[in-house]
Structures are given as C-alpha cells and as structure tokens.
Amino acid sequence: MLTVKDLDFKKGNGLLPAIAQDYKTGEVLMLAYMNEEAWEATLKTGKVHYWSRSRNKLWLKGETSGHVQILKEARVDCDQDTLLLKVEQLGGAACHKGYRSCFHYKVEGEELKIDGELVFDPKEIYGK
Amino acid sequence: MLTVKDLDFKKGNGLLPAIAQDYKTGEVLMLAYMNEEAWEATLKTGKVHYWSRSRNKLWLKGETSGHVQILKEARVDCDQDTLLLKVEQLGGAACHKGYRSCFHYKVEGEELKIDGELVFDPKEIYGK
DSSP, rough: OOBTTOOOOOOTOOOOOEEEETTTTTTEEEEEOOOOOHHHHHHHHHHHHEEEEETTEEEEETTTTSSOOOEEEEEEOOOOOOOOEEEEEEGGOOOTTSSSSOEEEEETTTEEEEOOBBOOOOHHHHOO | OTTTTTTOOOTTTEEEEEEEEETTTOOOEEEEEEEHHHHHHHHSSSBEEEEETTTEEEETTTTTTTTOOEEEEEEETSSSSOOOEEEEGGGGSSTTSSSSOOOOOEEEETEEEEEOOOOEEEEEEEEO
C-alpha cells in the first residue's frame, strides 16, 4: 500500500511539481514546486506550502498577500512524482500579478494574449 | 508583445512542465514535459507532443495506444515557464495504466488510495 511517504522526490532533485486547482470550479490556478518539507507542512497545516526556487526557502503561499490556499483534497499521479492540489484560494487570486490564475496568457496564433480576470492590484498588496 | 517563441525553456534545462486538462470537464489528466521541439510540433500539428524523459525522445502522446490528445486551447503562465493545455482526450484515458487521469491516487490520511475511473486494460493496449 502506498502512503504519503512514497512520493518520488529524487527524480526532480528533491522537488516535485504541484498543480493547484480551484476545488469548486476546476480552474487551474498555478503550478509551483514542493520539496519534502513543503509537502509535510501542507499536510500538517492544511495550508499549501511550496518551495520557492527563486528565494530558496519554504514558502507558505499567501504569507505576504494573505492569499492563502486551503487544501481541500490532495491527489498523486501514477508515478508518484506530481501532485494535484484542490484548493480554496483565499482572496480569489493565485497569481502574484493579481490575476485569478497564473495561466492568464492564451495562445492565439503566434501571440500570447492576456485573457484572465484581474482580482487585485499587485502594487497595493506588495507595495511595489 | 509576447509570442509563442518567448517560453523560458532555459529555467528547466530545456524542459517545461505541461498540464493537460480535459477541455470540457476541467479534469486534470496528466503532467508531462515539453522541450522546444515538442512545443513546436504540438502547435504545428494540433496533437500534443511531449518530451519523454525516460526514453529521451520526442513523444506524440497516444502514438502506441491511439489515445491522442487533440489541442483545443494552449495557455502560458505569468513566468512563461509552465503550459496549460486544454485537450480532447481520444480514447478517454490519459494514463498508461488505463485510468482516465494520471492523478488516480487520493490522499486519505497517510494513505494513497486508488480513486479513479479505469477506462482500458493496459495489457490489451500495450501487450504487456
């Protein structure tokens, strides 16, 4: 029987991709990475933690903006090397640019066109 | 203006994660990786191509099983380092183990419990 300890963190040098999906609408909100510490903190607290590759530290999603992700359901793929998190996105926006979803560029021909709901002004939240 | 040439393949050593999502139901089906060649082949043919990390080759999804993914919409995230593909999954199953979605393990307490729709018998499709 597989358990939450059986994730294959070795394949990605200690990191697994984790997809966050709105638990009600099914909208895919973002993808970030988890190490073992982030995975354990997420399961323990019920709030999604990632590993920030740019800041090289454990990252409670929403720690600055307040836009925390409440874990409603966690799923693991057939190879135990990818996570799917069904979340309640507090504040209504997952993207640090203020959009509901990070996937706010739509491919139209050769172009990437902005196509997404802007929920907040990043300047007001992050002061920059 | 951003274009389809502006994906940041460098960050992941030439590979980007690509999430495949059912274009009608919103179900997340799988995550695999694309290099530049796979991305271009996907846009050109309208059939999803990945880069197989285990076989180290370009991989037309469904080339063996016939379970091709028809690209309905492609989206790119805020950092241009992750793809979201809305697809029509021919054959009804994305997972090589015969499940509709690769994310057929649900975390329940400490356990990973199988929770998914089995669409085909892998032995019949792959002969193994």
